[in-house]
Amino acid sequence: MSSKQIIAYGASVERSTDGGTTWDAIPECKGIGVPTTEQDYQDVTSLDSVDGFREYIPGLKDAGEISVPCGYTSAGYEQQLADKALGTPIMYRTTL
DSSP states (O other): OOOOOOOOOOOOOEEEEESSSSSSETBBBOOOOOOOOEEEEEEOOOTTSSSOHHHOOEEEEOOOOOOBOOOOOHHHHHHHHHHHHHSSEEEEEOOO
């Protein structure tokens, strides 16, 4: 079977501080990390549970964290500090 892999050469990583209206490229990215989604399960066991086994239902999902390895610069570092101080959500997108 032939591989379906692609290389990420030429991919871009961008950020938006205005809800996705405008996007700014993050320079010198070296890779793209794909977050792993995690699912919580809620215990719904009761005295009526079949044969005394615990019962669970799906709960909330966690989208995880993403890391973007870059060749950092002083300007990039200052931008990240400013983003953190902003205190509002920042959107990121990747394009392969």
